[in-house]
Amino acid sequence: MDLKKAVFLDRDGTINWDENGYINNPDDFHLYPYAGKAIAELNKMDFLIFVVTNQSGVARDIYKIQDIEAIHDKMNICLKEFGAHIDEIFFSPYHKHGKITPYNVDHEDRKPGLGMFKKALKKYNFIIKNSFMIGDRYADIAFGKKAGLTTILVLTGNGEKEFFQKRNDREYKPDFVVKNLMSAAKLMQWMKDK
Numbered sequence: 001m002d003l004k005k006a007v008f009l010d011r012d013g014t015i016n017w018d019e020n021g022y023i024n025n026p027d028d029f030h031l032y033p034y035a036g037k038a039i040a041e042l043n044k045m046d047f048l049i050f051v052v053t054n055q056s057g058v059a060r061d062i063y064k065i066q067d068i069e070a071i072h073d074k075m076n077i078c079l080k081e082f083g084a085h086i087d088e089i090f091f092s093p094y095h096k097h098g099k100i101t102p103y104n105v106d107h108e109d110r111k112p113g114l115g116m117f118k119k120a121l122k123k124y125n126f127i128i129k130n131s132f133m134i135g136d137r138y139a140d141i142a143f144g145k146k147a148g149l150t151t152i153l154v155l156t157g158n159g160e161k162e163f164f165q166k167r168n169d170r171e172y173k174p175d176f177v178v179k180n181l182m183s184a185a186k187l188m189q190w191m192k193d194k
């Protein structure tokens with residue numbers, strides 16, 4: 001069987017609105033209006049889809065692991081309405097300045113660390129070359145670059161701010177900068193057709 005390629009997606013500010021800080025419960029979770037359709041397009045292109053999300057609110061005692069799971073249940077239900085699905089969601093509850101043990105540590109799972117990438121690779125054994133990372137922060141771009149992925153910065157969420165603040169001093173330059181997740185999906189379709 002041919003190995004598949006993968007798309008790693010950041011969550012907050014990439015798939016869903018991230019304008020009000022930490023998302024504590026499913027009622028505060030809302031997909032961007034185009035996100036379901038964009039992910040369905042990526043499914044049609046036969047990519048494996050992984051979400052990789054830093055959720056340091058657990059370490060910081062803002063919400064619990066169960067809250068993240070409830071939010072992800074809602075995300076999966078919302079995406080299903082668009083015929084979209086995610087193969088696996090990875091999240092990192094860690095932060096070294098947190099107060100909740102055992103999550104108050106500097107952990108490789110926290111982007112730009114590659115812990116979540118390594119877990120996905122071990123379990124799914126995809127082709128790294130021509131796989132993608134899409135996110136709204138430079139931590140996402142650094143994660144993708146270190147992993148050998150093609151990187152796309154979206155300007156939604158924190159993307160616009162990060163782009164203007166860090167475009168000159170960033171260590172990792174994104175391969176592409178696009179308006180949003182739908183633009184990213186269209187770009188990938190275009191590249192596939194070339």
Ligand SMILES: [Mg+2]
Nearest residue numbers: 010012013136
């Ligand atoms: Mg984000």
